[in-house]
Amino acid sequence: xxxxxxxxxxxxxxxxxxxxxxxPLYLAxxxxxxxxxxxxxxxxxxxxxxxxxxxxxxxxxxxRRLLVVGGYGLPALARAGIAxxxxxxxxxxxxxxxxxxxGIRSGPRDALLADAVAEESxxxxxxxxxxxxxxxxxxxxxxxxxxxxxxxxxxxxxxLRATFAVAAALGLVxxxxxxxxxxxxxxxxxxxxxxxxxxxxxxxxxxPLSGAxxxxxxxxxxxxxxxxxxxxxxxxxxxVGYTAAQVPLLWFGHHLVKALAGAPGGAxxxxxxxxxxxxxxxxAYGLAYLGFSAANARWxxxxxxxxxxxxxxxAEAAERALVxxxxxxGARGRAYGWYHGVTGxxxxxxxxxxxxxxxTRGAGEALATSGALALLAAGVLTLSAWGGxxxxxx
Numbered sequence: 001x002x003x004x005x006x007x008x009x010x011x012x013x014x015x016x017x018x019x020x021x022x023x024p025l026y027l028a029x030x031x032x033x034x035x036x037x038x039x040x041x042x043x044x045x046x047x048x049x050x051x052x053x054x055x056x057x058x059x060x061x062x063x064r065r066l067l068v069v070g071g072y073g074l075p076a077l078a079r080a081g082i083a084x085x086x087x088x089x090x091x092x093x094x095x096x097x098x099x100x101x102x103g104i105r106s107g108p109r110d111a112l113l114a115d116a117v118a119e120e121s122x123x124x125x126x127x128x129x130x131x132x133x134x135x136x137x138x139x140x141x142x143x144x145x146x147x148x149x150x151x152x153x154x155x156x157x158x159x160l161r162a163t164f165a166v167a168a169a170l171g172l173v174x175x176x177x178x179x180x181x182x183x184x185x186x187x188x189x190x191x192x193x194x195x196x197x198x199x200x201x202x203x204x205x206x207x208p209l210s211g212a213x214x215x216x217x218x219x220x221x222x223x224x225x226x227x228x229x230x231x232x233x234x235x236x237x238x239x240v241g242y243t244a245a246q247v248p249l250l251w252f253g254h255h256l257v258k259a260l261a262g263a264p265g266g267a268x269x270x271x272x273x274x275x276x277x278x279x280x281x282x283x284a285y286g287l288a289y290l291g292f293s294a295a296n297a298r299w300x301x302x303x304x305x306x307x308x309x310x311x312x313x314x315a316e317a318a319e320r321a322l323v324x325x326x327x328x329x330g331a332r333g334r335a336y337g338w339y340h341g342v343t344g345x346x347x348x349x350x351x352x353x354x355x356x357x358x359x360t361r362g363a364g365e366a367l368a369t370s371g372a373l374a375l376l377a378a379g380v381l382t383l384s385a386w387g388g389x390x391x392x393x394x
Contacts, residue, residue: 001112001113001116001182002113002116002117002125002128002129003128003132004177004178004181004182005068005109005112005113005129005178006128006129006131006132006133007132007177008068008072008174008175008177008178009129009130009132009133009136009174010132010133010135010136010139011136011170011171011173011174011177012072012075012133012136012171012174013133013134013135013136013137013139013140014136014137014139014140014143014167014170014171015075015076015079015140015167015168015170015171015173015174016075016079016098016137016140016167016171017136017137017138017139017140017141017144017251017255018140018141018143018144018147018163018164018166018167018170018248019079019082019140019144019163019164019167020140020230020231020251021141021144021234021247021248021250021251022144022160022163022164022244022247022248023082023091023231024231024234024235024238025156025160025238025244025247026082026085026091026157026160026164027040027088027091029156029157029160030085030086030087030088030091031087031088032088032091039092039351039352039355040088040091040092040095043092043095043096043348047096047099047100047103048096048099048100048102048103048344049103049340049341049342049344049345049347050103050341050345051100051103051104051341052103052104052106052107052336052337052340052341052344053107053337053338053341054337055067055071055103055104055105055106055107055108055333055337056107056108056111056333056334056335056336056337056338056340056341057333057334057337058108058333059107059108059111059333059337060111060330060331060332060333060334064108064109064111064112064333065112065178065179065182067104067105067108068104068105068108068109068112068178068182069175069178069179070101070104070105070175071101071102071103071104071105071106071108071109072101072105072171072174072175072178073101073172073174073175074097074098074100074101074104075097075098075101075102075171076168076169076171076172076174076175077097077168078094078095078097078098078101079094079098079164079167079168079171080164080165080168081093081094081097082094082095082164082168083161083162083164083165083168084161099344103340103341103344106336106340107333107334107336107337107339107340107341108333108336110126110320110323110324110332110336110340111332111333111336113125113126113129114126114320114321114323114324114329114332114336115329115332119324119325120270121270122270122320122321122324122325123266123267123268123269123270123274123317123318123321124263124266124267124270124317125266125321126266126316126317126318126320126321127262127263127264127265127266127267127269127317128262128263128266129317130258130262130263130266130312130316130317130320131258131259131260131261131262131263132259133262134255134256134258134259134262134312135255135256135259137251137255137258137259138251138252138253138254138255138256138258138259139252140167140248140252140255141247141248141249141250141251141252141255142248142249142252143166143167143170144163144167144248145245145248145249145252147159147162147163147166148160148163148244148245148248149245151163156244209326209327209331209334209335209338210326210327212326213323213326213327213335213338215384216275216322216323216326216381216384217338217339217342218380218384219377219380219381219384220319220339220342220343220377221342221343221346222373222376222377222380223282223285223343223373223374223377223378223381224342224343224344224346224347224350225346225349225350225353225373225377226285226286226289226350226370226371226372226373226374226376226377227285227343227347227350227370227374228347228350228351228353228354228370229347229350229351229354232351232354232355232358232363232366232367233292233305233308233367234247234251235358235363236292236295236301236363236367237250237298237301237305239363240295240296240297240298240300240301241298242298242301250301250302250305251305253302253305253306254305254306254308254309255309257306257309257310257313258309258312258313260313261309261310261312261313261314262312262313262316262317263317264313265277265281265312265313265314265315265316265317265318266317266318266321268314268318269317269318269321269322270321273385274318274321274322274325275322275381275382275384275385276382276385277314277315277318278314278315278318278319278322278381279378279379279381279382279385280314280315280378281310281311281312281313281314281315281316281318281319282311282315282374282375282377282378282381283374283375283378284307284308284310284311284314284315285308285311285315285371285374286371286372286373286374286375286378287307287371287375288304288307288308288310288311288371289308289367289368289370289371289374290367290368290371290372291304291307292304292308292367292371293363293364293365293366293367293368293371294364320336320339323335323336323339350370353369354366354367354369354370357369
């Protein structure tokens, strides 16, 4: 199941990341500015937040497999809408639909993955899934660059639309993989065992989530306020001189580093206290954003994209495994729903704040603010985990 869900993430991210690094340029073609970019990206994540909470709750009592299939299928349709957009608000609607799909699948998928492995291997399992996800995100920009080069004779807007249409078609592979490859009922070995698991899960689903989980969620919310859309970093790359065809290649290199670092980072969190690994990743994020705030040359931005990938390698798998550590098996869908929902809800003020600061005070102050908030979150998590359940989780 780990590899199946990993390859589904790979296919979905090939589709998604063939589009995402080009959105700032596409919005500019349609007449949208940086402030609108922040509104679109923040709103897209925030709208999906309520869906994430509900989908997580449903998945503890219903068919997680079908929620994951629908959560991958809906974004593929939304990306076709981006290709057909005639105004910036059309892109907003399409991105909202895309993120609703993410909200539907995120909690159920992570709960399926957490339940499929032993607790002491959760970090490695999530690391494999995140590595394949990032590998797809690395391939996506290559696909986009290849298509743009092949369509170089067309006006830029038409070339972008054609690229997005191909990406939308590729996105249909992910729901097909889950639908055909994951058996209804998961990996139960017998009817009696399956019945016992369902009864135990139903009991856990009615119990309150632990205090350790809520403390971790509070720390994650502080970090989410720092974690504004990566579209701002792509805009920074454009501002220092990267062209429309070069930006996807820069994004490819960033995701390649993330793909290489994801599995080792997840495995590291199986050996060390996960909270320390997460805090280390958040520190890397903060330092990277402080670097971006001062960068003014192409080589500096390229180096910072590589360093920024260390956050993802260290923290992403450990963040998800830490949720599993702090929640009972039958309540993990609800826990992941709250985790993805709250961090997604904070994405709106995070991206709107960054967009507003960028427009009124400049890119340097906007990115430095995100960096400072990330370092604050790392400090709070370290103090919260000291001597408690989060600090012992590994």
